[in-house]
Amino acid sequence: xxxxxxxxRILGNLAQAVNNLQGCREFSPLMPxxxxxxxxxxxxxxSGKQVAAIDGRITVVRGxxxxxxxxxxxxxxxxxxxxxxxxxYNVDINAGINFKCDTEIIKVVKKYSxxxxxxxxxxxxxxxxxxxxxxxxxxxxxxxxxxVDQSGRLPDIFYEGDGWGKEPLFVILGIDxxxxxxxxxxxxxxxxxxxxxxx
Amino acid sequence: xxxxxxxxRILGNLAQAVNNLQGCREFSPLMPxxxxxxxxxxxxxxSGKQVAAIDGRITVVRGxxxxxxxxxxxxxxxxxxxxxxxxxYNVDINAGINFKCDTEIIKVVKKYSxxxxxxxxxxxxxxxxxxxxxxxxxxxxxxxxxxVDQSGRLPDIFYEGDGWGKEPLFVILGIDxxxxxxxxxxxxxxxxxxxxxxx
Amino acid sequence: xxxxxxxxRILGNLAQAVNNLQGCREFSPLMPxxxxxxxxxxxxxxSGKQVAAIDGRITVVRGxxxxxxxxxxxxxxxxxxxxxxxxxYNVDINAGINFKCDTEIIKVVKKYSxxxxxxxxxxxxxxxxxxxxxxxxxxxxxxxxxxVDQSGRLPDIFYEGDGWGKEPLFVILGIDxxxxxxxxxxxxxxxxxxxxxxx
Amino acid sequence: xxxxxxxxRILGNLAQAVNNLQGCREFSPLMPxxxxxxxxxxxxxxSGKQVAAIDGRITVVRGxxxxxxxxxxxxxxxxxxxxxxxxxYNVDINAGINFKCDTEIIKVVKKYSxxxxxxxxxxxxxxxxxxxxxxxxxxxxxxxxxxVDQSGRLPDIFYEGDGWGKEPLFVILGIDxxxxxxxxxxxxxxxxxxxxxxx
Numbered sequence: 001x002x003x004x005x006x007x008x009r010i011l012g013n014l015a016q017a018v019n020n021l022q023g024c025r026e027f028s029p030l031m032p033x034x035x036x037x038x039x040x041x042x043x044x045x046x047s048g049k050q051v052a053a054i055d056g057r058i059t060v061v062r063g064x065x066x067x068x069x070x071x072x073x074x075x076x077x078x079x080x081x082x083x084x085x086x087x088x089y090n091v092d093i094n095a096g097i098n099f100k101c102d103t104e105i106i107k108v109v110k111k112y113s114x115x116x117x118x119x120x121x122x123x124x125x126x127x128x129x130x131x132x133x134x135x136x137x138x139x140x141x142x143x144x145x146x147x148v149d150q151s152g153r154l155p156d157i158f159y160e161g162d163g164w165g166k167e168p169l170f171v172i173l174g175i176d177x178x179x180x181x182x183x184x185x186x187x188x189x190x191x192x193x194x195x196x197x198x199x
Numbered sequence: 200x201x202x203x204x205x206x207x208r209i210l211g212n213l214a215q216a217v218n219n220l221q222g223c224r225e226f227s228p229l230m231p232x233x234x235x236x237x238x239x240x241x242x243x244x245x246s247g248k249q250v251a252a253i254d255g256r257i258t259v260v261r262g263x264x265x266x267x268x269x270x271x272x273x274x275x276x277x278x279x280x281x282x283x284x285x286x287x288y289n290v291d292i293n294a295g296i297n298f299k300c301d302t303e304i305i306k307v308v309k310k311y312s313x314x315x316x317x318x319x320x321x322x323x324x325x326x327x328x329x330x331x332x333x334x335x336x337x338x339x340x341x342x343x344x345x346x347v348d349q350s351g352r353l354p355d356i357f358y359e360g361d362g363w364g365k366e367p368l369f370v371i372l373g374i375d376x377x378x379x380x381x382x383x384x385x386x387x388x389x390x391x392x393x394x395x396x397x398x
Numbered sequence: 399x400x401x402x403x404x405x406x407r408i409l410g411n412l413a414q415a416v417n418n419l420q421g422c423r424e425f426s427p428l429m430p431x432x433x434x435x436x437x438x439x440x441x442x443x444x445s446g447k448q449v450a451a452i453d454g455r456i457t458v459v460r461g462x463x464x465x466x467x468x469x470x471x472x473x474x475x476x477x478x479x480x481x482x483x484x485x486x487y488n489v490d491i492n493a494g495i496n497f498k499c500d501t502e503i504i505k506v507v508k509k510y511s512x513x514x515x516x517x518x519x520x521x522x523x524x525x526x527x528x529x530x531x532x533x534x535x536x537x538x539x540x541x542x543x544x545x546v547d548q549s550g551r552l553p554d555i556f557y558e559g560d561g562w563g564k565e566p567l568f569v570i571l572g573i574d575x576x577x578x579x580x581x582x583x584x585x586x587x588x589x590x591x592x593x594x595x596x597x
Numbered sequence: 598x599x600x601x602x603x604x605x606r607i608l609g610n611l612a613q614a615v616n617n618l619q620g621c622r623e624f625s626p627l628m629p630x631x632x633x634x635x636x637x638x639x640x641x642x643x644s645g646k647q648v649a650a651i652d653g654r655i656t657v658v659r660g661x662x663x664x665x666x667x668x669x670x671x672x673x674x675x676x677x678x679x680x681x682x683x684x685x686y687n688v689d690i691n692a693g694i695n696f697k698c699d700t701e702i703i704k705v706v707k708k709y710s711x712x713x714x715x716x717x718x719x720x721x722x723x724x725x726x727x728x729x730x731x732x733x734x735x736x737x738x739x740x741x742x743x744x745v746d747q748s749g750r751l752p753d754i755f756y757e758g759d760g761w762g763k764e765p766l767f768v769i770l771g772i773d774x775x776x777x778x779x780x781x782x783x784x785x786x787x788x789x790x791x792x793x794x795x796x
Binding site: 403405406407408409410411412413414416417420465468469470 | 602604605606607608609610611612613615616619664667668669
C-alpha cells in the first residue's frame, strides 16, 4: 500500500512536471535531436522498469513542447540508467531531464548555475577509455564517476560533450520531476533573453 | 506539503488508470458520442478546478482508447460536478468514468452488477421537473438525489436515460480512478463476449 | 491512377484544413460535447469508407483545437452520411464540419450568413415523424429533405435543434475541407468579438 | 490552382504514408534516437518550407509508430535538405524516410537491397574533410556527392555511419512518401524475421 502510494505520487509529479513544460514555449529552442525525456525513479529502483518517464518522449508540436504519450513505467532507457547511477553518489537524486547542448547554451547554463549556486559539470567523452566504450553498460558508471571526481560531488547540471555517434546533451538532476523541469524552464527563459539581446 | 502529496497521488492514479484503459481495445465499442473522461477529485473539492481529468477527454484512435491530452486539474466540467455532488451522499466517492449506454449495454451492466454485488441505478430524465431543468446547475443535485432515493444509497454504477439534447450515458463511481477504470474494463470484456455470442 | 491522385488531394486538403483549425484558438469555445469532425468525400462516395475524416475527431487540448488522430478514410460515421446525403441535392458539396449550437451562436451565425450571402437553415427535430426516427438510417434523408424544402435549396450552413438524446449542432457544407474550415474560423472570430462586447 | 492541387496531393500522400507506418508495429525496433521523419518535397523546392513532413516527427507510443503532430510544410530540417540535394542528381526523387542503423540492420538492408535490385550506398563520415564539416551547410552536398561517386548514381537506400556528435542513420529515397514507407515497412518485416531466427 505504501509502495503503491509512492508510485502514484511519482507518476503524478511527472504528469504535473510535463504539464508545466508543455506550457513553456521558450523551451522549444532547447529541444535536442534525440528529443527530451523527464524521468523519476522509485526509491531503490534497480532497472528502467522502476523509473517513470514519458512514453514516446517529449517533442515540439505547433511550436510548443508536446508529450507524445503518457507518463508510464519503463518508458526511458538512457535517462533512467543515468538517474539510477547518479543516485549511488547522492541519495537525494530521483529525477532528471535532458536538453540541447551547444556553445551558446553552455554559456547561459554556466551563468545560470553560478547565479543560482548550482554545481555545474561536464563530461569530456574524448577521454572515455576504449575498454569502457567497448563494454556494454560500462559508459554510464564511468561518466557519472568523471563528474563526481571533477566537482567533488555529483553536479546539479552537466553536459556530455559530443561523442562518436552521440549528440551532446545537457542533463539536470534533482529531487523530483517538477523541480528539474522548473530549472529547465528557468534556463530556457534566460536563453531566450540572451538570444534576443544578441539578435 | 501534505496537500501537494495528495494532489500528486491523485494525478498519478489518474495517469495509471488511463494507461490501463489505453491498453484495452475492448473498451472502444463503449465510446459514447461525447467521448469519455475519467475524473478524480481532491478531498473536499468544491469546484472543477480541484478535480483532475484528462485534458481533451479520451477518444478512440486506431481502434484503441486514446487520451487526447494529459491528466490535468480542471479538465472536466460535467463529470467533475457529478463526483462533487455524489460525495455528499458517500464520502468514499472520489472518482468516476462515463461510457456509452444503449439497451444491449444496459443488459450487460445489469448482469455484471448483480454478479459482482454492485448497486445499479438509473435516472429517468423524463421525470426531471421543468423548474429543475430551467435553473442552471440544479440538474445535477436532482439527478443524484433521484439515484439515492431509488436505491436507498448512492449506486456504484448507473445510467442517465436520454434527455432532451442529451445522449444517454453510463457512469461508474468509486474510490479512485484505477478502480473505476478496472470496473469499466471488466464490463467492456463482458460486453465483447456477449456480442460475440449473439453475432 | 487518376483515382489515387484524387484520393491524395482529398486527404491533403483535409490535413491542411485541420492544420488551419488547430492554429485557431478562437474556435475552442465552439467545441460541442460530441467533439468536431471535418469530412471530405470522394466523388461518388457511397459509404463512409469513401469519406476522409479525422480519426478520433478534433477536441480541445491546452486551449487549442487538437486533432486526436490522423486524416483517414472511414473515420467518421454521422458527418460522412450527412455529406453523402447532401450531395444528392447539390453535387458541388464534398465536405462538412460540425460545431456547437446554442442561442448565442445561432445569432452570430445568422448575422454572418446574411452578411456573407450564405443560405442559412435549421432542422426542427421535434417535427421528425415517429416512423422516421424508428427506422434505422432514415433520419438523415428526412433531415436533408427538410432543409431543402425549407430554403428551396441545400443551405450552406444549418443547425439541428435538440433532439431526444441528441445534442444540437451546427453544420457547414462546402466544396472542400479548407473552405468549410475557413467559414468555421470566420464565425469563431465573429463569436469572440460578440462575446467580448457583451462581456 | 495547379500548384495548390500538387501541394494537396503531396500532403495527402504523406498522410497516407504515415497512416501505413502507424499500423506497422514491426517498424518500432527501427526507431532511431533522433526519431523518424517522412518528407515529401514540392517540385522545384528550394527550401524546407516547400517540403512537407510530420510536425514533431514520428516516435513510438504504446509500442506502435506514432506521428506526434500533423503533416505540415516546413516541419523538417535535415531530411528536407537531404531530399532537395538528392534531387540535383535524380529528378525523380521527391521523398525520404530515415531509420535506425546498426550492424544487424545493415546486414538486413544489404540483403533486402540485393533481392529487390535497389542500389545500396553508405557514407563514411570519417572521410569528411575538416573544411566541409567546418562550413555550415556544406556537409549535405558533400555527403550526397560521396554517394553518387561511389555508386555511379544516387542510391535508393543508404546509411550515414557514425559521425562526431551524430547518430548513424539509414535513409530511403523515392518518388513519393507512400513508396519510401512501403520499403521501410518491408525492411522492418525482414528485420523481425531475422531477429526471430537469431533469438
